Amino acid sequence: MSEEKKTYSMVGQVTIGTDEYRDLIESLADMTAEYKAEESKAWERYRKITTLEAKLKEMQVYKDYVTEKCLDSFRLWKMEKEEENA
Numbered sequence: 637m638s639e640e641k642k643t644y645s646m647v648g649q650v651t652i653g654t655d656e657y658r659d660l661i662e663s664l665a666d667m668t669a670e671y672k673a674e675e676s677k678a679w680e681r682y683r684k685i686t687t688l689e690a691k692l693k694e695m696q697v698y699k700d701y702v703t704e705k706c707l708d709s710f711r712l713w714k715m716e717k718e719e720e721n722a
């Protein structure tokens with residue numbers, strides 16, 4: 637947190653009760669906790685997406701390999717099966 641002194645254009649005094657002050661402080665604490673929880677969820681989603689993208693790339697490489705190596709064999713097998721059924 638910054639230790640520099642802030643200067644404001646309007647200087648005055650506001651008086652609030654201790655109950656209202658406590659509500660403001662508790663509200664700030666609640667909102668900070670909620671923000672941190674949502675930020676944590678967002679990072680978890682980011683990590684999951686990154687992992688899934690890496691797996692998707694790996695599966696694409698695997699698909700390309702299988703397509704290249706097995707497509708001719710599959711076509712031959714399919715034609716043989718069609719001839720057997722004909």
